[in-house]
Amino acid sequence: MNRFIQTNLGWRRSIAGLIIFLTMALVACGSSATATPVTTTTTGSTPVSQPQATSVPSSAVSARDSIVLVIAEQPAVVDALGTGGGISQAVHHDNMSDPLTWQSGDDQRIVPTSATTGWEQVGPSKWRFFLREGVKFHNGEPWNAQAALPSLAILASSENDNPSYGYTGGFTAEAFDEFTLDINCTTPCPIFPNTAFFANFTAPDFLASTTEEDRARQNVSFGPYKLVEWDFGVSITQEAYEDYVPAGDHFEFQTPVIRDVKWFFRGEPQVMAAMVKTGEADIAWDVGVDAIDTLDANQIKSGGSAEVFTLDVLSMLHPETSKLKVRQAMAHAINCQEMIDALYGGNSVCRGNIIWPGVIGATESNTAPYSFDPGLSRQLLEEANYDNDTVLRLFSRGTRIPKQVEVLEAVQGYLADVGVNVDVNIVDVQGFLDRRNCRAGQAVADLLSDRGSTKDAADATLEEMQAALAAANERGSTSCATAELIENEPSNETLDFGRQITYYLNCSKAQSPFCDPSPGGIQEQLAPALAASGDERKQLLEGLADFVHEQALWLTPFDLPVIYAVDPKLNWQPRFDRRVRINSMTFSP
Structure with a gap:
């Protein structure tokens, strides 16, 4: 073990x-x-x-x-x-x-x-x-x-x-x-x-x-x-x-x-x-x-529970977690199966996504768990020129799931073994929400406020989203403090990946750890997918779920009984x- x-x-x-x-x-x-x-x-x-x-x-x-x-x-x-x-x-x-x-x-x-x-x-x-x-x-x-x-x-x-x-x-x-x-x-x-x-x-x-x-x-x-x-x-x-x-x-x-x-x-x-x-x-x-x-x-x-446990990885703002190879390295550093066998008696399923087969958008391939390969993790970190002095912040609310502390400490240990240091913070609910809700949507709200606009972040143009992301990246943060890793239990009662893309791939959503407002990018792909139905909806959502899996946007997802x-x-x-x-x-x- x-x-x-x-x-x-x-x-x-x-x-x-x-x-x-x-x-x-x-x-x-x-x-x-x-x-x-x-x-x-x-x-x-x-x-x-x-x-x-x-x-x-x-x-x-x-x-x-x-x-x-x-x-x-x-x-x-x-x-x-x-x-x-x-x-x-x-x-x-x-x-x-x-x-x-x-x-x-x-x-x-x-x-x-x-x-x-x-x-x-x-x-x-x-x-x-x-x-x-x-x-x-x-x-x-x-x-x-x-x-x-x-x-x-x-x-x-x-x-x-x-x-x-x-x-x-x-x-x-x-x-x-x-x-x-x-x-x-x-x-x-x-x-x-x-x-x-x-x-x-x-x-x-x-x-x-x-x-x-x-x-x-x-x-x-x-x-x-x-x-x-x-x-x-x-x-x-x-x-x-x-x-x-x-x-x-x-x-x-x-x-x-x-x-x-x-x-x-x-x-x-x-x-x-x-x-x-x-x-x-x-x-x-x-x-x-x-x-x-x-x-x-x-x-x-x-x-x-219709939920998975995972850690949102901040794929913007931070100089290290914004690198694809760093996120992939973290994904391959964690032995999810060993963790759930030890902590949950094997009564869960490791995933490579925040959805599971049966949800519209999910496939066997885009939900397959990442292999445990610490050697590959170290190689990817070297290729990414990872700064080993970096300490990533992980924020979690208390007693959200059974054995939550043990899970977080296990993740911390696995990552430390490949050279990624993590500071685990377990805080009260409001402190957690303050950190979680200070991401992409907050960056857009900051820009709109700076420009004297009173419109909702959801109504921002692509140009405003692009400017907001650029400004936040230059500062290294939005107007409030967030964290590189945030504990999350995304649910999918709708059995449709549209719920997740609306919440977590959307530049206008305050807690979204991801934002891609580039021309033809993910932000522009959301609306067509959400508007579609039938086979077209399935195809578009599968494409977005493929992207999430390839980009390693969530760390160590596993089902929650x-x-x-x-x-x-x-x-x-x-x-x-x-x-x-x-x-x-x-x-x-």
Whole structure:
């Protein structure tokens, strides 16, 4: 075993039979998302246990009306329009907010929510949504097309850290009538409903009268649960929203039968699992593979995450990581398979990309993991004239995935072995977001500000993007500090590489580590790929995914399985991703 794992990480061998157990517990699914809301299945990044039922009877009852949930960290905000990502978004995005559309947990079809009753495409760049009548926000404000517009104006912008733009891209919204909403995409958007499942809403009067800072600690949406109290750093209390309007008989949009909800935040997976084991909590995730030997078999459920773990490599601004051969050298320096065998009992898959076969754009070749070849790494670094005195900065948020520290230390050790020194920094969520959101899009925003322009970075011309990149490269940074390596868990619930190219290959996106505004370059290739459908879309996205693989833009991607510790009396099944809807749960006697 590699000394970086054995010595630095103190790895302990997984329990006997772990791989056999997980193989039996996990069920794979397969096919891809489509451009219209039809029933689909998915080939996720990890095998998934699928729920069988698609609806909950209106007479559903539960033996208990309260639940305790435990996750690793509290959300950065609970604002429906605020940042999400990872498990912590379950608190606000999954349970206090209902989005424009939803990807059904049983078969991944796109379904209406309490916000909508349906939709239709009325042009290449235009979708019409029919809103559900009788819905009220948690503060009593009515839901209608006009009420949706202020939230949509925020969600359509690339210059804030909202949860939706990276999926939908830019758009404008207008009220067609009281309960009909038109979405006009800035570019053709053939799969818009498949991307709108983080388009959440906040009551318009509350939004207008409350600062962003104050909204961070509040949630005034119309999801099945509403906020009661946030004991910062300790717990969040919610209660069932008594005026919640169900969306037909879909099992994830029912009136809650569990009334009282308490979330606790514990950074150690073993502590989380122990809380379920002793009855202090009813469900905890992600408890990781090491928790399996501490729990009874009926206390374990497993599912997918629709995510990979990776490190964004800053391919701009920095004199070394902007070199292709340096990035390739780092990719070949890491023994991914050894790492996941040691740390995750082999229950993951190494990738050479941030997507996997089954996602539109992915192929076996452009997702194949990079070979472990430290000799080649040293050769590439020599050819690149790498400055061995360089210290690359790696920033990560705490307890984002099980064994996160061990993974980062292993990567640090592998890279040091070939002569690449890395300084690992694990910081709080806000400190992490500040670093992550200071990349390509910030460079464009800086230039526009310097020129006195008030337009959004997404509206910048190629000339402005070129000038922004040149200015930032000359300074060696944007107007704020970033890092050469940023921990990331990019998700792909849409099963379409368009989500990633919008977010991570886009000069206008604040957290994009890559920007190519050259004539005919990647920036100009994004719009045609996103506008295409069918075989043309597949071909164009595969070309972009080939580019990502060849350029080694992400370091050591591997799939993220999710292990849940659960009370055996809790009636619930994991999704293909890690979204959790408490109103789909009941307790048996």
